[in-house]
């Protein structure tokens with residue numbers, strides 16, 4: 001009876017049509033929510049909510065506006081109590097939308113000394129020292145202090161990912177006895193990785209921005225798809241066996257994934 005709609009961004013409770021790709025959108029694999037409980041205070045609980053009665057509306061509509069407000073449209077015959085319950089149910093989705101907004105605002109900023117950049121799971125400030133640019137222990141080659149450092153930083157991270165990730169995939173594949181053909185590192189906007197039927201594993205370079213356990217989980221996630229090209233119970237049993245901490249990794253991605261992708 002309840003349904004949702006919103007104008008310019010993704011819908012809650014969206015189901016994935018793809019069976020093999022690991023999509024970055026947390027709302028596309030609702031099955032993962034089972035057993036994962038997060039009781040910490042969330043952004044969504046602190047943000048302003050508008051309940052708007054709209055006699056012409058035919059159903060409850062939930063939106064996160066560009067200004068960062070949450071609006072629930074209550075249809076004729078609807079109740080505020082139901083709207084609030086509905087809101088509580090969609091808490092995770094709302095939080096993801098708000099994170100997206102925040103990440104977009106951040107993405108528009110110029111990067112310079114002090115700008116925090118996700119690197120191996122830490123928001124690491126960029127540092128200029130002796131005419132060189134550093135991100136943690138990573139030295140970034142030729143850059144011009146007068147300009148935005150962002151392209152230089154992103155390029156360096158991409159190169160690092162290409163140097164690091166494939167070797168990790170190959171060694172895990174060997175250890176687990178999974179036959180693969182090829183490993184690619186790509187600049188994907190919407191997913192962390194994918195696995196083709198031909199045995200090509202593709203990973204998003206941004207995984208080097210995530211904590212190492214999240215990166216390792218994604219590698220296992222894709223390797224497990226070589227055996228099971230779906231997200232069936234059999235598939236998750238395999239992941240659970242190979243990487244028991246997968247829930248914590250999924251939780252990290254739900255929380256912070258958007259900050260890396262936007």
Ligand SMILES: [Zn+2]
Nearest residue numbers: 020021022221
């Ligand atoms: Zn998957």
